[in-house]
Structures are given as structure tokens and as C-alpha cells.
Amino acid sequence: MANSQSRQSFLGDDSEEILISVTAGLVGYSGGGSHFGQQLAHVGVGNFVIVDPQLIEDTNLTRLVGGTSADVLAQTVKVEIAKRLIQSVRPDATVDIYQDDWRNVVSALRRSDVIFGAVDTYRDRNEVERQARRSMTPYIDIGMDISKIGDEFHISGQIALSIPGGPCLWCLGILREELLAQEAADYGHAGVRQQVVWSNGVLASTAISMFMSLILPWSTTPMPLLLEYDGNRGTVVPSMKLQYVAQTCPHFSNDTDLGDPFWKLSKEIADGTE
Amino acid sequence: MKIRLKLSRNLHDEITDHLQQPHPIALERVGFIACAGANTDDGFLLLGRSFHPVHDDHYEADTFVGARISSRAVQAALMIAYGKPQSMLFVHEHAHKGCPGPSRVDLDCWRELIPNFWHVRPELPHGGLILSEDRAMGLMWVPNQTEIFPIDDFSIVGRHLRRWTEEERG
Numbered sequence: 001m002a003n004s005q006s007r008q009s010f011l012g013d014d015s016e017e018i019l020i021s022v023t024a025g026l027v028g029y030s031g032g033g034s035h036f037g038q039q040l041a042h043v044g045v046g047n048f049v050i051v052d053p054q055l056i057e058d059t060n061l062t063r064l065v066g067g068t069s070a071d072v073l074a075q076t077v078k079v080e081i082a083k084r085l086i087q088s089v090r091p092d093a094t095v096d097i098y099q100d101d102w103r104n105v106v107s108a109l110r111r112s113d114v115i116f117g118a119v120d121t122y123r124d125r126n127e128v129e130r131q132a133r134r135s136m137t138p139y140i141d142i143g144m145d146i147s148k149i150g151d152e153f154h155i156s157g158q159i160a161l162s163i164p165g166g167p168c169l170w171c172l173g174i175l176r177e178e179l180l181a182q183e184a185a186d187y188g189h190a191g192v193r194q195q196v197v198w199s200n201g202v203l204a205s206t207a208i209s210m211f212m213s214l215i216l217p218w219s220t221t222p223m224p225l226l227l228e229y230d231g232n233r234g235t236v237v238p239s240m241k242l243q244y245v246a247q248t249c250p251h252f253s254n255d256t257d258l259g260d261p262f263w264k265l266s267k268e269i270a271d272g273t274e
Numbered sequence: 275m276k277i278r279l280k281l282s283r284n285l286h287d288e289i290t291d292h293l294q295q296p297h298p299i300a301l302e303r304v305g306f307i308a309c310a311g312a313n314t315d316d317g318f319l320l321l322g323r324s325f326h327p328v329h330d331d332h333y334e335a336d337t338f339v340g341a342r343i344s345s346r347a348v349q350a351a352l353m354i355a356y357g358k359p360q361s362m363l364f365v366h367e368h369a370h371k372g373c374p375g376p377s378r379v380d381l382d383c384w385r386e387l388i389p390n391f392w393h394v395r396p397e398l399p400h401g402g403l404i405l406s407e408d409r410a411m412g413l414m415w416v417p418n419q420t421e422i423f424p425i426d427d428f429s430i431v432g433r434h435l436r437r438w439t440e441e442e443r444g
Contacts, residue, residue, distance in 0.1 A: 021439055107315040111278075113429065113437060135312060136280040136321050136431050164431055165282050217434045255358070259310025259321050263359070264397060265417065266313045269275060272418035 005044065011216045020046035022215060025112030025137070027051050027102045027128050029078045031195045032118025032142050034065035035204030037082045041089040043212065048086060048095045049112055051102040052078045063197040102128065110135045114211055117141045118204070120193060122179045129162055129169050133252045134259060136164045140210055141174070142203040144229075146194035155199050155231025158239070159206045161214070161223065170251045172226045173241050199231045206236055276317035277414055277425045279363075279403070281307075283432025285322045290405060292327045293367040300333045300341035306351045307363040307403065318399070320361055320425070326354055339379050348390060356394040363412065364388065365403040374406040376413070388415045401425070409438055 005016045012018075024045050026033050029052040037050065055075045056067050064078070066085035079097035086095050098105045102124075109115060115132045117139060119125055125141060132139035144157035162168050169175040206227055213223045224238035225245075264270065281289070285307075293303045305327040309320040332347035355362050364387055368374040376384070384402035391400040392415075401414035403425070412425035429437040 018437075021437070105315075107313050110312055110314045110319050111316065113435065135319055136282065136429075138431065138435060163433060165284060166433075214433070214435050215437075222433055255310075255323055258323055259319070260312040263311045263313070265318065265399070269318070269416060270397075270418060272420075 008043070011212070011218050015216050016044060018215060019044040022113050023047035023049060023111050024211075025049045025051075025109045025115040026082070026118070027109070027115060027124075028118040028120070029064075029082045030054070030060060030118065031063040031197065031200040032144075032204050033116070034063075034067070034078075034082065034085070035201055036116045036118065036207065037086050038065050038089075039205065039208045040211075041086040041093060043208065044090070046090070046093055047111075048082075048093060049098075049105075049108050050079050050082045050095065051098045051100060051105050051109065052082075053099055053101055054078050056081060059192075063195055063200055065197075106131055110137075112137055114214065115139045116207065116211075118200075122175055122183050125169060126175050126180065129175075130252075132162065133164055133168065133257060136258065138163050138214060140207045141169060142200075142207050143174070144195065144199050144203060144231075146196070146231075153194075155196070155229075157199060157203050157229040157231065159203055159210065159227045159229070159236075161210045161225045163214075163225070164252070166247060166249060167225060167245045168249045168251050171245050171249050172239070174226075196231075199229070202231075202236065203229055275416075275423060276314065276427070277320065277399075277423055278314070278317070278427040278429070279309075279320045279322070279410075279412060279425045280429045280431055281322040283430055283434075285325060286430050289325045289365060290367060292325070293365070293405070294369075297330065297333060297341075299335055302366045304328050304343060304364065304366040306354065307365050308354055308358070309361040309363060311361055311398065317426075320363070320399075322363075323360060325365075326351065342383070348387065352390065352394050355391050355398075355400075359395060359398065361395070361398045362391050362400045363403045364401070365405065367405045369407065371407045371409070373409045374404040374411050376402070376404060376411070380404065384413065392417065411440065 024040050056071045058072050066081050077099045083095040083097050117128045129139050139162040141160045146155050210223050226239040228239045229236050307322050308324045310323050312319045328347045332344045333341045334344045336342045388400050399414045399416040403412040410428050414423045424440050426440045
């Protein structure tokens with residue numbers, strides 16, 4: 001083990017090699033995704049597939065880790081900031097970036113060992129998880145909401161680990177038909193969603209601890225699959241919902257839920273040119 | 275071309291539980307894994323869907339290797355691939371830790387058996403897989419390719435994501 005890893009040697013003798021060989025898929029690189037990129041680089045993950053279609057704007061400076069005012073002036077692509085930040089920590093890391101809608105780079109995301117989602121909509125959450133399940137890839141999702149109740153603002157959020165075969169975001173109650181329907185009805189009228197860097201940091205850090213317990217089970221205590229964040233109290237606790245959730249998922253239990261249902265080898269392979 | 279294989283923890287345990295049981299005449303039990311698949315931007319992904327052990331009665335004594343699977347076992351496996359578009363992996367286990375290696379008998383068997391799946395699923399890759407107590411190795415026969423390709427990455431997906439690469443073989 002390299003000396004640089006000595007402060008996390010409790011993770012195991014082969015932890016460095018395991019982390020270097022892992023590919024992390026990041027869907028969305030802004031308030032949540034940028035914390036993922038930074039922390040995954042620091043723990044030593046060696047390979048990244050990062051997707052986000054946007055350029056940085058001045059409103060991102062309050063929460064996009066690694067973004068600078070110079071980036072805003074230069075209208076830097078968010079995924080370029082990701083690559084710059086990660087490789088400033090790990091110059092040897094392979095960082096494949098896509099300024100695109102994630103749906104257009106599914107074949108790249110399928111290389112991921114774990115997919116992290118920091119997306120804004122229930123629709124995206126639903127579809128990213130569906131793709132992750134199809135490629136038998138664990139999916140870690142974070143979400144935050146700042147709402148006004150009476151005269152007071154409340155910050156809440158959740159961190160969920162969706163492992164193929166286990167409870168999915170539907171099982172965990174994060175996705176519900178009425179939420180998707182409401183979102184679709186409000187399309188274009190949702191206004192500016194409130195986001196703050198410190199809450200994103202809590203959610204993302206907790207998600208990274210879920211990831212670490214998944215690939216390097218250094219503790220015999222398994223992380224709960226769903227944690228709930230109360231930003232007013234400053235607490236993260238296992239969700240009460242877990243008591244009532246079936247341990248096997250009925251939503252992705254069919255044979256047809258796995259792989260590409262119309263799978264044909266790529267043209268290069270099928271033609272024998274690769 | 276990079277080939278990745280993922281098995282769920284439950285399927286992996288079902289496979290190894292069966293393969294580790296003694297058989298009246300065969301030294302090793304064998305079976306078939308039916309896999310879904312999907313393309314990646316650098317190759318393809320095989321996703322274990324179901325395990326189909328060779329029935330006890332479908333082994334037959336062989337003077338050269340002790341026992342081998344009968345034509346009925348092969349026919350049963352071909353029917354699985356015929357019924358649904360899926361890649362088939364012929365699997366057995368070597369009882370040791372570390373990266374397993376195929377014996378000459380294993381390779382001869384694979385060369386004879388695997389291309390048969392192209393009679394029913396000519397468009398898909400099929401292969402052979404050897405599990406050890408903590409690792410695996412596999413070779414894939416890919417349509418229109420003269421070369422036989424190793425499975426590069428293996429993952430067992432559950433509460434603990436266990437993964438390793440062919441490169442570890444060194």
C-alpha cells in the first residue's frame with residue numbers, strides 16, 4: 001500500500017487496488033455530483049464516467065465544488081470542471097466526460113461498477129435507476145428539498161442505495177406515481193429549486209460512505225439502504241420506512257428487466273472489425 | 275474488446291451450492307448460465323439471468339476423462355438458448371482459492387461444445403466459465419471473430435460488491 005493511503009489503511013490491504021480498478025458513473029455534476037467527484041478522487045477511485053449537459057453559470061458558484069468565477073466567465077462545461085478537479089487530486093485517474101444527456105451515453109455508463117445520481121427530477125431518478133438495474137449496477141441516489149412551511153424553511157433530503165435484487169426507489173417510497181404525475185403537470189413552472197452546499201455535502205458524504213461499505217465492507221454493520229436528512233436539526237438517521245419494506249423488489253423481478261431487451265452486438269463486433 | 279460478467283450474489287450462491295455437491299460418477303458437476311447482455315462503448319456486458327444445472331442422469335461414464343455430459347444435457351441447454359435470446363456460459367468449479375485456469379480437457383470440451391450454441395443463437399456470444407472459491411475465469415466465442423476472448427471483469431453484485439479483473443492473473 002502506498003504511503004499516501006496510510007490514513008485509510010483500515011479499509012484493507014488490497015483496498016487501494018480495488019479502488020483504483022473501480023469505475024464510478026456520475027449522472028449530474030452540479031451541487032451533489034461535484035461532491036461525489038471530489039470525494040471519490042480523494043478516496044482513490046481510478047475510473048470515472050461523468051455525464052452532465054450543462055455549462056457552469058453564476059448561480060452554480062454557491063454549490064458546485066471546484067467551480068470558479070473564472071469558469072463562469074469562460075462558460076466552462078461542468079464535466080470539464082469535474083475532470084480538472086479529479087485529475088488535480090489523481091493525475092492517473094481515467095475520467096471520461098460527456099457533455100450530454102445521460103440517455104445518449106448509456107453504453108458508456110454501463111461500464112460503471114456503481115452509478116451515483118444527483119439529478120433534479122423524479123423522472124430522471126426513475127430512468128437512471130431503471131438503466132442501472134438493467135446493467136445490474138448498484139445505484140446511489142441523493143435528493144434534497146427546501147420547502148417553506150408556515151414562516152420557516154425546512155431542509156430535508158435522503159440518501160438511498162438501490163442494489164439489484166434488493167429494494168428499489170419505488171420500494172423505498174422515493175418514487176411514487178403521484179410525484180411523477182405532479183412533476184409532469186408542473187413541467188416548466190417549477191421555478192428555481194433551492195439548493196445549498198452544506199446540505200449537498202452531508203448527503204454526498206453519506207452516499208460515499210454507502211459506496212465504501214459496498215465495495216470495501218470494512219465494518220460488519222451494514223449501512224441502511226435509506227437514510228433521511230433533517231437539515232434543520234442536522235441529523236441523518238435510518239428511515240423508518242425500512243421496517244416496512246420487503247427485502248426483495250417486485251418492481252424489477254422479471255427476466256426481461258435485465259440487459260438490453262433488443263441486444264445485438266455492436267456493428268464493429270458483429271462485422272468482425274473489432 | 276472488453277467483456278464484463280456480472281452475477282447477482284443470489285445466483286452465484288445458487289451456482290456454487292450446486293457445483294459443490296458430489297456426483298455419483300462425475301468428479302465435477304457442471305451447468306449452464308443463461309445471460310442477458312448489453313453493449314458497452316468498449317465491448318459488451320454479460321448479466322447472469324438463470325442457472326441450469328446438468329441433471330444427474332445427464333452425465334455418462336467416459337474412459338478418458340471419467341465422466342462427461344451426455345447429448346441430452348447439450349440438447350437441454352440448446353433449448354434454453356433457443357427459447358429466449360440469451361448468451362450461454364458452460365460453468366464448473368475448481369475447488370481452490372485464486373484465479374482458476376482451464377485444463378487441456380476443459381479447453382477441448384469448450385472448443386467442442388460452445389460453438390453448438392450458434393446453431394440456435396448465431397448472433398450472440400457464448401462461452402465457458404470456471405469458478406474458484408473466490409475468483410473466476412472465462413473465455414468467450416464471439417460471432418464473426420476468429421479469436422477467442424477472455425472475460426476481462428467479473429462482479430458479484432450484492433450488499434457487498436465483489437469484483438476482480440482478468441489482469442490480476444498477471
